[in-house]
Amino acid sequence: MDWVVFVVAAAACLAGALGVVLASHPVHSALMLVMTLFGVAVLFVAQEAHFLAAVQVIVYAGAIVVLFLFVIMLLGVDRTENVRAERLPGQRPIAYLAGAGVIAGIFLLARTAWVSGAESVAGVADGPGSNVEKVARSLFTRYLLAFEMTSVLLVIAVVGAVVLARHSPSGGVHGSEES
Amino acid sequence: MSVPGAWYLGLAAMLFTIGGVGLLIRRNVLIMFMCVELMLNAVNLTFVTYARMMNDIGGQVVVFFVLVVAAAEVVVGLAIIVSIFRRRADATADDISLLRG
Amino acid sequence: MVHAVWLIPALPLAGFLILLATGRRLGDPKAGYLATAMMAGSFLVSVGVWFDLMGMAGEERRFEQDLFTWIAAGGLDVGVGFLVDPLSVTMALFVTGVGTLIHLYSVGYMHGDERYPTFFVYLNLFAFAMLMLVLANSFLLTFLGWEGVGACSYFLISFWFERPSAATAGKKAFVINRVGDFGFMVAMFLIFATFGSLNYVPVLEEASTLTKGTATAIALLLFVGAVGKSAQLPLYVWLPDAMEGPTPVSALIHAATMVTAGVFLMVRVNPILDLAPGALTLIAVIGALTAFFAATIACAQNDIKKVLAYSTVSQLGYMFLAVGSGAYIAAIFHMVTHAFFKALLFLGAGSVIHGMHDEQDMKRMGALRKWLPITSATFIIGWLAIAGVPPFSGFWSKDDILLGAWEKNRALWFIGLVTALMTAYYMSRQVFLVFYGGERWRQAHTKSEGEAEAKPEHEPAAAGGHGAGTDHAVPHGAAGDFKPHESPSTMTFPLIVLAVLAAVGGILKTPLEHWLEPVLAHPHHFASSNSTKLGLIAVTTIAALAGLGIAYAIWVRGRVRESAVEPEPLRRAWYVDELYQRIVEAPGRAIANFSAFVVDAKIIDGTVNGVGALVRAGGSRLRGVQSGFVRSYALAVAVGAVAILAYAVARTS
Numbered sequence: 001m002d003w004v005v006f007v008v009a010a011a012a013c014l015a016g017a018l019g020v021v022l023a024s025h026p027v028h029s030a031l032m033l034v035m036t037l038f039g040v041a042v043l044f045v046a047q048e049a050h051f052l053a054a055v056q057v058i059v060y061a062g063a064i065v066v067l068f069l070f071v072i073m074l075l076g077v078d079r080t081e082n083v084r085a086e087r088l089p090g091q092r093p094i095a096y097l098a099g100a101g102v103i104a105g106i107f108l109l110a111r112t113a114w115v116s117g118a119e120s121v122a123g124v125a126d127g128p129g130s131n132v133e134k135v136a137r138s139l140f141t142r143y144l145l146a147f148e149m150t151s152v153l154l155v156i157a158v159v160g161a162v163v164l165a166r167h168s169p170s171g172g173v174h175g176s177e178e179s
Numbered sequence: 180m181s182v183p184g185a186w187y188l189g190l191a192a193m194l195f196t197i198g199g200v201g202l203l204i205r206r207n208v209l210i211m212f213m214c215v216e217l218m219l220n221a222v223n224l225t226f227v228t229y230a231r232m233m234n235d236i237g238g239q240v241v242v243f244f245v246l247v248v249a250a251a252e253v254v255v256g257l258a259i260i261v262s263i264f265r266r267r268a269d270a271t272a273d274d275i276s277l278l279r280g
Numbered sequence: 281m282v283h284a285v286w287l288i289p290a291l292p293l294a295g296f297l298i299l300l301a302t303g304r305r306l307g308d309p310k311a312g313y314l315a316t317a318m319m320a321g322s323f324l325v326s327v328g329v330w331f332d333l334m335g336m337a338g339e340e341r342r343f344e345q346d347l348f349t350w351i352a353a354g355g356l357d358v359g360v361g362f363l364v365d366p367l368s369v370t371m372a373l374f375v376t377g378v379g380t381l382i383h384l385y386s387v388g389y390m391h392g393d394e395r396y397p398t399f400f401v402y403l404n405l406f407a408f409a410m411l412m413l414v415l416a417n418s419f420l421l422t423f424l425g426w427e428g429v430g431a432c433s434y435f436l437i438s439f440w441f442e443r444p445s446a447a448t449a450g451k452k453a454f455v456i457n458r459v460g461d462f463g464f465m466v467a468m469f470l471i472f473a474t475f476g477s478l479n480y481v482p483v484l485e486e487a488s489t490l491t492k493g494t495a496t497a498i499a500l501l502l503f504v505g506a507v508g509k510s511a512q513l514p515l516y517v518w519l520p521d522a523m524e525g526p527t528p529v530s531a532l533i534h535a536a537t538m539v540t541a542g543v544f545l546m547v548r549v550n551p552i553l554d555l556a557p558g559a560l561t562l563i564a565v566i567g568a569l570t571a572f573f574a575a576t577i578a579c580a581q582n583d584i585k586k587v588l589a590y591s592t593v594s595q596l597g598y599m600f601l602a603v604g605s606g607a608y609i610a611a612i613f614h615m616v617t618h619a620f621f622k623a624l625l626f627l628g629a630g631s632v633i634h635g636m637h638d639e640q641d642m643k644r645m646g647a648l649r650k651w652l653p654i655t656s657a658t659f660i661i662g663w664l665a666i667a668g669v670p671p672f673s674g675f676w677s678k679d680d681i682l683l684g685a686w687e688k689n690r691a692l693w694f695i696g697l698v699t700a701l702m703t704a705y706y707m708s709r710q711v712f713l714v715f716y717g718g719e720r721w722r723q724a725h726t727k728s729e730g731e732a733e734a735k736p737e738h739e740p741a742a743a744g745g746h747g748a749g750t751d752h753a754v755p756h757g758a759a760g761d762f763k764p765h766e767s768p769s770t771m772t773f774p775l776i777v778l779a780v781l782a783a784v785g786g787i788l789k790t791p792l793e794h795w796l797e798p799v800l801a802h803p804h805h806f807a808s809s810n811s812t813k814l815g816l817i818a819v820t821t822i823a824a825l826a827g828l829g830i831a832y833a834i835w836v837r838g839r840v841r842e843s844a845v846e847p848e849p850l851r852r853a854w855y856v857d858e859l860y861q862r863i864v865e866a867p868g869r870a871i872a873n874f875s876a877f878v879v880d881a882k883i884i885d886g887t888v889n890g891v892g893a894l895v896r897a898g899g900s901r902l903r904g905v906q907s908g909f910v911r912s913y914a915l916a917v918a919v920g921a922v923a924i925l926a927y928a929v930a931r932t933s
Contacts, residue, residue, distance in 0.1 A: 006182045010190050017194050020213050021201030029210050033217070036194070040220050043187065047231045049239050052246075056223075059246055064216065064253050071257045072209060075264055087206075087273055088909055095203035098918040099196045105925030106192045110185070112932045122237030125230050134236050135243065143240055150247045157251035161258035203915050276908025 005046055012039035026072050030065055037061045050131045187228040194221035206271040208260055212253070219249050281328035282343050285362045288329070288372055288415060291322045292407035299404060303397030312387035315400035319383045319407055323376035330369050341366055341798055344417055344481060351420070355476060363417035363480055367799040370612065370792070371414035371544055374619050378536045379407050381774035385627050386528040388770035389634065399439060399526070406432035410537050414544060418479040419468050422545070426464065426509065429538045430457040436533060437525040449521035456518040460508015467501035470494065480548065487551035487801065495552050499559035502549060506542030512600060513570040516593045517857055523585040527630030530585060535592050535622035540615050543599045547608045551801035554606075564604020564688055568695040571597030573854070575702035579709070580850035583640050584629045587710050590853075591666070592622060594699060598681050601696060606804055607684030609796045614677035616792070617785045621665035621674055624778035628659035631767040631775065632714060636721065642713040646720040651764040654772045656715045658779035663711045665782040667704040668824040673785030675824075679817055680789070683806055686816055697823055704827025712835040721764070 012035055019032025037060045044053035086092050122138045139147055198217030205211050223242045230238025267274070295318030303311045333341050346361035362368075383403060390399050409428025416422040431454070438450030468478060474494055475483045490498075506512070511519040522534050533539070546553065546563070553560055571594045578590035595618050602611035633640055635652050649656040665674040678700060685693040766772070797803055806813070833839045849855065905912075 002181045006186065013190065013194055017197040017217055020210070020217060021197055021204070026207060026209050029213055033213050036217065036220065040224055043224060044227055047227050049227045049230065052227060052239055052242050055243070055246060059250055064250060067253060067257060068209060068213065071261060075261065088912055091911060091915060092204060094915055094919065095200050098203070098915070098922050099200040101922035102199065102925060103192060103196050105922065105929055108929045109925070109932065110188065120233070120235040120237065122235055122240055125234050125236045125239070135239055138236050138240050139243065146244060150244060153251050154247065157254045161254045164258035165261045199918060203911060203918060272910050275910055278908070
């Protein structure tokens with residue numbers, strides 16, 4: 001049973017990834033991205049990371065991809081890109097080679113076991129208690145500072161986005177909708 | 180009988196590579212951004228797999244943080260894209276070379 | 281007193297340094313008197329050293345003084361030191377004596393020249409170098425003086441360097457000297473390699489251990505140096521051109537002292553020469569040929585100084601003929617008498633030039649006996665001395681040489697005899713043209729300037745005007761109302777002293793033979809019988825008188841046309857300069873052009889510029905990397921990541 005889940009979810013991920021890369025219309029790409037994200041969420045569940053699966057769907061698929069779509073619509077960047085033409089010479093062949101190289105490198109490296117055997121500092125993944133509880137325990141005790149800092153980061157990001165995206169005070173060239 | 184972690188890792192490697200190649204090939208800025216998200220997801224998958232394999236919840240905590248930062252990054256990145264490409268909607272990544280001194 | 285030998289070169293050196301610092305302030309004439317005083321002091325010390333040396337017993341007359349070590353490198357240990365023996369003292373005496381007289385003469389001759397103090401700076405420096413040359417106790421120290429006199433010769437020949445011909449003449453002298461110096465240097469290498477030392481005493485004492493081949497090599501190499509310095513065939517061409525310098529320079533350097541350095545060197549190394557009979561023969565042959573060759577040229581020269589220049593070359597040839605014949609003392613004797621009468625003749629010529637307001641062409645002189653009495657009287661004594669008329673000094677010394685030549689080889693003797701005849705002829709011609717005959721200068725000064733003769737060796741005469749370009753220090757007297765005048769006493773006094781020496785110098789013959797004996801490795805005696813000697817004397821005297829008579833017939837009586845006895849090849853000095861230009865200068869210039877325009881401009885500059893061009897081309901290629909295309913940058917990052925991954929894989933596998 002696990003295998004079936006894995007194969008289906010993996011297929012969905014790969015198909016979605018290829019779709020993102022190969023689609024000419026940006027909206028199509030965004031939708032294929034959603035498919036990949038769902039596949040990854042399923043795989044999270046299969047690995048007993050329930051909390052993360054939920055967060056993945058809510059934040060990634062729910063917020064980030066929506067944001068993408070908003071920008072696509074806003075900017076009118078929905079014209080199809082000419083996927084066939086490549087302006088920079090040698091870009092494509094070298095990119096493919098680099099990709100192949102990375103895959104080969106990873107698979108070759110993977111033969112080596114680099115596990116140090118040290119004890120877990122954050123806590124165990126299996127054992128009694130729900131996944132959420134374990135994550136929360138680790139997050140709010142050991143990694144509290146990092147947690148607080150990421151919240152500060154979020155605030156900064158929001159402020160920055162607002163500042164970046166608004167029109168200049170002297171009046172924008174496009175006297176159109178404000179964002 | 181659960182799936183061995185190696186399969187997940189292999190899948191993550193392939194997702195990562197596809198995302199990287201896509202980043203290099205596409206000219207549309209938003210699609211390039213989406214490829215970046217692909218790569219980040221592959222990394223997340225890898226971390227979770229290792230959290231299971233090594234019985235360490237720290238892997239999942241890392242993914243949590245990666246998710247948060249990815250979100251912030253997307254917000255700021257899109258804001259930049261909006262501010263740059265507000266003028267010319269058909270601009271591509273190649274046209275940034277016009278900013279060269 | 282012999283310990284004070286270091287003073288002999290030190291005094292002129294001090295004079296040089298003082299005048300270098302304060303000469304301009306001292307000015308005309310104090311700078312000149314200071315220089316003369318230094319030379320006079322040097323002469324007095326030389327006399328003192330001479331007396332001291334005479335006080336020693338005959339065979340032990342040698343004193344060496346070491347001052348300090350100059351070079352101590354590996355096996356080579358050369359110190360600055362002086363060797364006092366009869367030969368060096370003889371040289372020092374006449375160098376300082378004649379030098380003092382010429383310094384005094386220059387005080388008057390150079391009066392009014394704007395670089396008056398500089399002249400005496402150079403003169404004193406020259407005296408220092410020459411005295412180092414003769415008093416040195418090693419080959420290397422002599423070489424120091426050798427090069428020093430060469431350099432000073434350059435300075436002094438091109439003293440009036442604004443004149444291009446003077447500057448060129450100075451360079452010519454220096455370069456040709458250098459050719460000879462090469463031989464000297466290689467000889468020193470050979471000597472050091474053979475003996476392990478460069479000092480005279482050890483080398484000459486062990487000279488008998490030399491093989492004939494090595495001795496010949498050393499002798500010939502040293503002779504090459506002598507050929508350059510003493511203006512023998514084929515390196516004599518600088519001496520006639522050296523007449524561009526002021527006349528005192530010609531007298532001092534190119535008659536009495538520097539050019540004799542070659543002969544001195546040969547006599548100094550006579551132990552080595554005695555072991556190389558082949559070299560001796562070659563020296564004698566070259567000496568004889570040079571004497572003959574130069575005498576022929578002198579017969580057709582019109583410049584008063586050029587005649588004397590070629591005459592010097594010829595007389596130096598006689599000295600080498602003596603050396604080659606083994607008659608070393610005769611060579612030195614002739615050197616001494618030659619110093620007297622040649623210096624006298626040159627200074628007299630300078631006096632004539634001065635009195636004739638820078639005229640140097642003999643064809644424009646005449647009947648100057650009336651106007652320049654002292655000059656003409658002393659000049660006539662010098663004439664008789666050089667012509668070999670008894671009982672003047674030249675007769676005695678030339679005779680000794682011819683005797684030595686007779687004993688060496690009859691052919692060489694005959695060449696010497698014919699040369700003696702020609703010597704008498706051209707000197708008589710000079711005297712008759714300058715001091716007798718009609719007053720040709722009257723017509724020369726009323727004719728227009730377009731009549732100036734166009735002979736190449738002829739100094740441009742200032743007809744009516746006085747240029748700074750000719751041989752005289754300062755023009756004086758107005759044009760038009762031209763009359764020759766006698767020179768001041770600072771100039772005539774040395775003339776008188778030298779005339780006395782030239783007249784009675786013959787008495788030095790026998791004392792010199794005894795005096796210089798210790799210097800020789802093998803004592804030399806003339807083997808001929810007394811009757812042979814008398815016969816030869818008679819023949820020589822007849823030859824001298826014959827030359828005189830022929831000159832009288834042509835130039836006073838006008839029996840033969842002038843153009844018949846002055847053919848073009850003689851006047852153009854057998855076109856030797858043109859020949860050298862063809863075979864040496866033209867290829868040299870071709871090589872220089874090749875080096876400058878092909879090797880330097882194209883290859884070397886091309887390489888350097890090529891590197892720059894390469895860098896620039898590479899740079900503009902590399903500039904393409906900064907394309908501004910973000911995706912190219914991303915690609916580069918990806919490729920780099922792959923590289924690192926590959927490295928990691930390689931490390932672990």
